[in-house]
Amino acid sequence: MEEDRDLQTVKLRVEELRSLIAYHDYRYYVLDSPEISDAQYDELMRELRRLEERYPQLITPDSPTQRVSGQPVAAFGIVEHRLPLLSLANAFAEAELRAWHRRASALAGSDDFTLVCEPKMDGLAVALVYENGAFVQGATRGDGRRGENITENLRTIRSIPLRLGKGAPSRFEVRGEVYMTKQGFEKVNQEIMWLNEEIDRVNEELAKKGKKEKKRLSLFANPRNAAAGSVRQRDARSVRQRDARMTAKRSLDIFIYALGWLEGAARPPTQWETLQWLGKLGFRTNPYNARARYLNEAMHVCYEWQDRRESLPYEIDGVVVKIDDLSLQERLGAVGREPRWAIAYKFPPIQATTKLLKIKVNVGRTGSLNPYAVLEPVRVGGATVERATLHNEDDIRRKDIRIGDTVIIQRAGDVIPQVVGPVVSLRTGEEEVYSMPEQCPECHAPVRRLEGEAMSYCTNTACPAQRFALMEHFVSRDAMDIEGIGQSTGAALLENGSVADPGDIYSLTVDQLVYLMLPGKDHPRRLGAPTARKIVDETERSKQRPLSRVIFALGIRHVGSEMADRLAEHFGAIDALAAASVEDLESVPTVGPKIAQSVRAYFDDEDNRRIIEKLRQAGVRLAEERAAREEGPLRGLTFVVTGTLSAFTREEAEERVRELGGSAASSVTRKTDYVVVGESPGSKAQKAQEYGVKTLTEEEFLSMLRRTNA
DNA sequence: TTGCCTCGAGTTCT
DNA sequence: CTCGAGGCAA
Known part of the structure; x- marks a missing residue:
């Protein structure tokens, strides 16, 4: 009791x-x-x-x-839809939407009717059945007549009310779209990627033992596939896999947009009121649903979303335009399985599939080999795409992209096309797994990929492709900003031998340039006198660029514009930078061992030093002006350099002195403060002794420069 | 060693 | 714009 x-x-x-x-x-x-x-x-x-x-x-x-039962779902049943779920006719352009409206107007006998515009979720259509206020069954659209029973998986979607408040009809069906947020999609794929890494590790072990390898999981191509996949999934095989699936399920959500059949209540008279009514019952409806009085207004809504689709946290692929009035809907009826009272305005696709014909490789300025996909041209988001970068070998492997695959291309928020991944189901077995070439495609030098690095590099510093890229970099806007020397001019100059490195640009003459042959559209053409003039003028002007730009233009690995600024500021002159030891360099904030090594290696290279010399000869500014003569730490001191120095030439040493405010004289007098003595000095060293002038070894001189710089 | 944060390098189409 | 790498602080 x-x-x-x-x-x-x-x-x-x-x-x-x-x-x-x-x-x-x-x-x-x-x-x-x-x-x-x-x-x-x-x-x-x-x-x-x-x-x-x-x-x-x-x-x-x-x-x-x-809701969050981890229990495996028993076999899915087939559900017969009591009222078939219709599909929608598509309009791919304004004209088609207008045509639809004209037809509807003709049948209605008037064009004066209200419309409802609903963002078209890119997800999975479902039908939910409620009995006595409780959610009893959920099913996929299937072919419209019969779908799959996915009740248990739908229960995990939190915005699906499991029980309704009072006032709900005794039995009825609502329809909506299950979707996955973009963020959720990213997360799920991330987890699958981690899972695959784990599988790879396990497989390595299995392979050693000669056992059969475990299969990698394929990534979801887009949020829609992910939503469809997770809503139809059964039990997971491993704990980790279950984690990924739980993430997937948690990222699912739903918008309800229609009332199916119902018993025990009257239907609201319009679509708009139906949406309100569904909202009141506790269903999640899209807050961006809007009513439009005229077609132009609806059209406007469509264009608005076409522009703003990226701003939504979920993907939409169009706007559904429906006639608001239900009695008018009934009068218009359907043709086949498509209602005449609604149409889906579809955005131009930002995703498309196409064939990956081959994978080619570009060589960058640093010698990095950058693979890219050559695609069968395909229109995506209003542009024809035929190439897309593949970043690096690991990325290709991670996505399991193979030559000959049908791949999904997308142009996301930005403009740059990406290869999302392969459509595995369309594989023929002829596809080829890609591996990085072992020789540079440009110069056939061996390729090296260092342990733990993502990129492969061409080992030949004289590689023509690298030279070309370096030239481009040197003249680019953020570097020396020499207008007139672009892709083709640069390539032509290198090819005909008038230029071997950026230093040579400064000895080009108008006469030389006028006869330069450029690859024209149909026939090769001459560069022409006006352009040649301009290039020489531009080159002349570029000599005045600040030191930081010059340092940047050299293209030292790990030295970008930011780092160049810092180095210019710290050292004040190219020669000081060139003379700096690894330790000196590391004393600069944000310069660590890698960058220091890279800078040191650059200036240790004979060819590079020659480039600097050419720049110096040409009169390119190699010191920061602000280290004004009167201001420098060596202010008022006179130096004389004699003999051969190892870190730099005599001119360079003198330049350094001048940059630091000192003066460099050619002969030793009583007024001379220091004589820097290099290898095999001449009479000047003796003179210094005579006058009692202090002498410095190169070593001492360098450390003095370092001290004054600190 | 790990987790920011910033910088560097490469990128497509019109 | 995105990803990888380097530097630095905890």
Whole structure:
């Protein structure tokens, strides 16, 4: 007796908890405005779970605790749709939308009717059945007549109310679109990628033992596939895999957009009111649904979303335009499986599939080999794409892209096309797994990929492709900014031998340039006198670029514009930079061992030093002006350099002195402060002794420069 | 060693 | 714009 009463009390509390949780789910997931904190919500959930554990007889399938059941779903059943789910006719252009409207107007006998515009979710259409206020069945659209029973998986979607409040019709069906957020999609794929890395590791072991390898999981191509995949998935095989699937399920959501069949209530008279009514019942409807009085207004909505689609957290592929008035809808009816009272305006695709014909490789300025896909031209987002970068070998492997694959191309928020991944189901078996060439495609030098690095590099510093890229970099806008020398001119100059490195640009003459042959559209053409003039003028002007740009233009690995700025500021002159030891370099903030090494290696290279010399001869500014004569740390001191120095030439040493405010004289006098003595000095060293002038070895001189620089 | 944060390098089409 | 790499702080 007493137990019964107890059970009654508990049951009441359980019911109360369930409706409380349902209410807060609604506030949180549907209205997006929670009333209680997550902790308070968790507390409600915990209490309910505790009670259900103690009194299992009180557990019902629509209890919120049943949402995240990790239990495997038994085989899916087939569900017969009581009222078939129609598909929509598509309009790919304004004209088609107008044509649709004209036809509808003709049938209606008037063109004066209101429209409803709904963002067309790129997801999976489902039908949900409610009986006596409880969610009892959910099914995919399938072919429109029969779909798959996915009730259990749908239960995990929090914005699907498991139980409705009072006032719900006794039995009815609603329709909506299950979708995955872009963010959720990224996360799921990320987890699958981690999983694959793990599988790879395991496979390595298995391969050693000669055992059969485990299969890698394929990534979801887009949020829609991910949504469809997760809503139809059964049990997971491993714990980790289950994690990925849980993430997937958690990232699912739904918008309800239509009322199917119903019993025990009257239907609202318009689509717009239906949406309001569904919202009131507790269903999540898209807040961006809008009513349009005229077609032009609807058209405007379509274009608006076409521009703003990226700003949404989920993907839409168009706008559904429906005639608002239900009685008019009935009058118009359907042709085949397409209603005449609605149409889907489809955006131009930002995704498309095409064939990956081959994978080619570019050689960058640093010698990096950059693979790119050569594609069968395909229109994506209003542009024809025939090439797309593939970044590096690992990326190709990770995505499992093979030559001959049908691949998905997309132009995301930006303009740059990406290869999303292969359509594995379209494989013929003829596809080839790609591997990086072992020789540079330009100069056939061996290729090296260092341990732990993503990129492969051509080992030949004289590689023509590298020279070309370096030239381009040197004249580019952020570097020396020499207008007139672009891709073709640069290539032509290198090819005909008038230029071997950037230093040679400065000895070009108009006469030389005029006869330069450029690859024209049909026939090769001459560069021409005006352009030649311009190039020489531009080159002349570029001599005045600040030191930081010159340093940047050299193209030292790991030295970009930012680092160049810092180095210019710190050392004040190219020669000081060239003379700096690895330790000196590392004393500069943000310069670590790698960058220091790279700079040092650059200036240790004979060819590079020659480039600097050419620049110097040409009169390119190699020191920061601000280290003004009168201001430098060596202000008022006179130096004389004699003999051969190892770190730099005599001219360079003198230049350095001048940059630091000192002066460099050619002969030793009593007024000379220091004589720098190099290898095999001449008479000047003796003179210094005579006059009692201090002498410096190269070593001492360098450390003096370093000190004054610090 | 790990997790920011910033910088460097390469990139497509019109 | 995106990804990888380098530097630096905890």
